[in-house]
Amino acid sequence: xxxxxxxxxxxxxxxxxxxxxxxxxxxxxxxxxxxxxxxxxxxxxxxxxxxxxxxxxxxxxxxxxxxxxxxxxxxxxxxxxxxxxxxxxxxxxxxxxxxxxxxxxxxxxxxxxxxxxxxxxxxxxxxxxxxxxxxxxxxxxxxxxxxxxxxxxxxxxxxxxxxxxxxxxxxxxxxxxxxxxxxxxxxxxxxxxxxxxxxxxxxxxxxxxxxxxxxxxxxxxxxxxxxxxxxxxxxxxxxxxxxxxxxxxxxxxxxx
Amino acid sequence: xxxxxxxxxxxxxxxxxxxxxxxxxxxxxxxxxxxxxxxxxxxxxxxxxxxxxxxxxxxxxxxxxxxxxxxxxxxxxxxxxxxxxxxxxxxxxxxxxxxxxxxxxxxxxxxxxxxxxxxxxxxxxxxxxxxxxxxxxxxxxxxxxxxxxxxxxxxxxxxxxxxxxxxxxxxxxxxxxxxxxxxxxxxxxxxxxxxxxxxxxxxxxxxxxxxxxxxxxxxxxxxxxxxxxxxxxxxxxxxxxxxxxxxxxxxxxxxx
Numbered sequence: 261x262x263x264x265x266x267x268x269x270x271x272x273x274x275x276x277x278x279x280x281x282x283x284x285x286x287x288x289x290x291x292x293x294x295x296x297x298x299x300x301x302x303x304x305x306x307x308x309x310x311x312x313x314x315x316x317x318x319x320x321x322x323x324x325x326x327x328x329x330x331x332x333x334x335x336x337x338x339x340x341x342x343x344x345x346x347x348x349x350x351x352x353x354x355x356x357x358x359x360x361x362x363x364x365x366x367x368x369x370x371x372x373x374x375x376x377x378x379x380x381x382x383x384x385x386x387x388x389x390x391x392x393x394x395x396x397x398x399x400x401x402x403x404x405x406x407x408x409x410x411x412x413x414x415x416x417x418x419x420x421x422x423x424x425x426x427x428x429x430x431x432x433x434x435x436x437x438x439x440x441x442x443x444x445x446x447x448x449x450x451x452x453x454x455x456x457x458x459x460x461x462x463x464x465x466x467x468x469x470x471x472x473x474x475x476x477x478x479x480x481x482x483x484x485x486x487x488x489x490x491x492x493x494x495x496x497x498x499x500x501x502x503x504x505x506x507x508x509x510x511x512x513x514x515x516x
Numbered sequence: 517x518x519x520x521x522x523x524x525x526x527x528x529x530x531x532x533x534x535x536x537x538x539x540x541x542x543x544x545x546x547x548x549x550x551x552x553x554x555x556x557x558x559x560x561x562x563x564x565x566x567x568x569x570x571x572x573x574x575x576x577x578x579x580x581x582x583x584x585x586x587x588x589x590x591x592x593x594x595x596x597x598x599x600x601x602x603x604x605x606x607x608x609x610x611x612x613x614x615x616x617x618x619x620x621x622x623x624x625x626x627x628x629x630x631x632x633x634x635x636x637x638x639x640x641x642x643x644x645x646x647x648x649x650x651x652x653x654x655x656x657x658x659x660x661x662x663x664x665x666x667x668x669x670x671x672x673x674x675x676x677x678x679x680x681x682x683x684x685x686x687x688x689x690x691x692x693x694x695x696x697x698x699x700x701x702x703x704x705x706x707x708x709x710x711x712x713x714x715x716x717x718x719x720x721x722x723x724x725x726x727x728x729x730x731x732x733x734x735x736x737x738x739x740x741x742x743x744x745x746x747x748x749x750x751x752x753x754x755x756x757x758x759x760x761x762x763x764x765x766x767x768x769x770x771x772x
Contacts, residue, residue, distance in 0.1 A: 305566030308626045309591075312561045315713070315721035335565075337627075342722060345710045367639055369756060370564045371593075383623055383705060408770075415768045424703070425758040442765045444757040447680070449639060454601045457571070465571040466598060480762075495758035495765065500625060501700040502681040502751035506736075509698045509751065512671045514664075 265326070266292035266417055269352040269381070271339040272360065273303045273373025276321065276331040280359035283402040284391065285327065287409050291417070292353070293326045297343040300331040304362070305468075306373030308380065309335045318342060336373040340380040353417065355381025358391035359402055359409075365392075365430045365482040365492055366446040366472065375428055375496070382426035382498055387416050389427045394486055405431050408440070408491060424498040430482060431491050438489040445494055446483035448474040521582070522548035522673055525608040525637070527595040528616065529559045529629025532577065532587040536615035539658040540647065541583065543665050547673070548609070549582045553599040556587040560618070561724075562629030564636065565591045574598060592629040596636040609673065611637025614647035615658055615665075621648075621686045621738040621748055622702040622728065631684055631752070638682035638754055643672050645683045650742055661687050664696070664747060680754040686738060687747050694745040701750055702739035704730040 268288055272281040276298035285294050297318065299306075316334035323329075330347060332339045340355060357377030364372040374390045381388030391409055393400055412429060421427065431437070453470035474483050485492035524544055528537040532554035541550055553574065555562075572590035579585075586603060588595045596611060613633035620628040630646045637644030647665055649656055668685060677683065687693070709726035730739050741748035 302569060305568045307563035307565040307593075307632070309563040309565040309629075310561030310627055310724055312724055313558060315723050316710075317715075317719070317721050319719070337563075338724070341706075341709050341724070346712070346722070367754065370635055370639070370754070371566055373565075376563070379626055383626070385705065411770060415770065419768065422758075422761060425761055440770045442762045444759065444762065445755050447755070449641065450597075453597050454572075456602070459573075463573070463575070465573050466602070467571050468566055468568055468594070468597070493765065495761045496756045497758040498623065498626070499701050499703070500752045500756055502678075502753040503700065505678060505681055505751045506698045506700065509749065512675065514667060514671065514696045 266353040267348065267350060268292040268294050268354045268356060269343055269348060270294060270296040270356050271298045271336050271377045272358055273299065273306050273336045274361050275299050275302045276329065278361060279399060280361050280402065284356065284359045287406045288413060289327065291410060291414060295328050295343065295348055297330045297332050297339040297347055299336060299339060300333055303336055303373050305371050306335045306376055307371050308337050308376040311335055311338050316342060336377045337380045340377055344384060352386055355386045355388040356391065359405065360392035361398065361400055362396045363392060363394040363430055364390060364428060365486055365494065366448050369428055369445060369496060378426045379498060382424065387421040389413065389416055389429060391429050393431045395433045404435050408437065426496050428494040428496050429491065430486055432486045432489055434489050437491050440491040440493060441485040443482040443485050443492045443494045444480055446474055446481040447476050448472055522609040523604065523606060524548040524550050524610045524612060525599055525604060526550060526552040526612050527554045527592050527633045528614055529555065529562050529592045530617050531555050531558045532585065534617060535655060536617050536658065540612065540615045543662045544669060545583065547666060547670060551584050551599065551604055553586045553588050553595040553603055555592060555595060556589055559592055559629050561627050562591045562632055563627050564593050564632040567591055567594050572598060592633045593636045596633055600640060608642055610669065611642045611644040612647065615661065616648035617654065617656055618652045619648060619650040619686055620646060620684060621742055621750065622704050625684055625701060625752060634682045635754060638680065643677040645669065645672055645685060647685050649687045651689045660691050664693065682752050684750040684752050685747065686742055688742045688745055690745050693747050696747040696749060697741040699738040699741050699748045699750045700736055702730055702737040703732050704728055
């Protein structure tokens with residue numbers, strides 16, 4: 261590892277063997293030294309979850325000049341916590357999650373293991389970015405994303421990010437992008453979320469599924485950008501306080 | 517179930533047998549009909565995680581007038597999603613998570629399965645509250661909390677909550693509370709997060725641990741309230757957009 265090049269810590273939630281993370285590693289090697297610490301199995305929908313009832317292991321899978329790849333038994337957030345505690349030789353300049361096989365825009369930010377990685381990096385004070393492609397295909401074509409990922413990553417290295425703020429970058433499924441939009445999170449709700457199947461001996465079992473119903477389609481929303489062929493960059497905050505209700509709630513009748 | 521009484525959907529992340537959820541059920545029975553759907557095993561640190569690689573099951577554990585308790589094989593968020601899809605006879609008036617055995621203030625909101633429940637209820641448009649006690653003891657004394665939980669829950673039933681906003685309520689470990697504070701989320705960072713133990717055959721394994729370093733202690737922060745004997749109510753938003761950086765970021769050099 262070269263002290264003069266940026267050090268980039270990478271993880272994902274699709275697992276260390278997924279195409280997306282390996283394409284991300286290859287894309288970013290020209291601009292930094294890479295340490296990847298990623299789950300040893302798929303962890304989609306892991307959010308910011310932690311492993312608390314079992315211990316966590318990691319092992320080195322691959323090493324060459326400027327690159328080390330580890331697999332880890334924990335969640336995506338465990339990967340970042342463990343990497344920062346035990347694996348990296350110095351504080352990384354960036355934490356990057358992805359490239360996720362699937363959309364993390366709108367309220368999906370809350371369920372996303374990719375964004376769990378990014379929130380964790382951000383909570384540790386490191387500029388952090390999540391990259392996701394709106395395509396669940398395990399062999400998705402990430403080539404159209406590469407120059408944009410280099411550009412966005414380089415801009416974050418140059419400008420940094422304010423304390424407590426990270427980026428959720430989603431790419432639409434199209435070969436050419438119309439441009440990039442700095443967006444806000446789209447309001448909406450998941451519905452029809454379970455497919456039930458009869459169990460051979462008792463009751464049903466349920467598979468998570470569902471469709472996302474956007475409740476708005478304004479031009480400043482990430483879902484609008486993606487539906488219209490734009491790359492959506494949604495800046496995300498660690499501080500989730502609803503400041504606007506603090507004063508009104510002080511008038512509630514809470515007689516302590 | 518009585519159509520004229522409020523219907524309250526309850527879950528937790530410590531599991532259906534934990535003392536906290538059973539104390540919560542008993543506390544709230546006088547003010548509503550209760551359906552509890554809670555994980556069949558501890559799920560601390562589950563955040564908003566989902567079960568996507570296996571199917572999910574649930575079963576009825578207990579039924580009496582105005583109360584049904586189910587256990588579920590999924591995460592806390594799965595419990596709420598499945599309850600709303602398949603279990604409740606009508607839309608609940610409230611979704612409540614807890615009472616959690618442990619503190620969910622400050623950045624812990626991001627890791628908390630209790631707050632995963634609350635965020636999920638809120639995303640579904642239902643007024644939602646998380647209750648947590650700063651005490652990990654499985655036999656913690658929840659009695660001092662009860663009248664305050666009835667009061668806060670009743671106020672939420674009366675006032676409702678604005679769209680996209682839910683409540684994170686944390687109780688300090690003390691027998692009498694000095695009062696209640698409407699707070700903002702405290703900034704801070706977890707450190708020393710892993711205890712390593714030698715594996716008998718290879719390398720180490722790691723247990724998640726750590727200490728939370730508050731980087732501020734202002735009187736409007738939830739950590740300050742808890743450290744000073746107050747109940748901390750932190751209103752939380754679903755929309756995590758960092759609006760303040762949208763305009764500055766439009767000046768970045770992103771040449772699409």
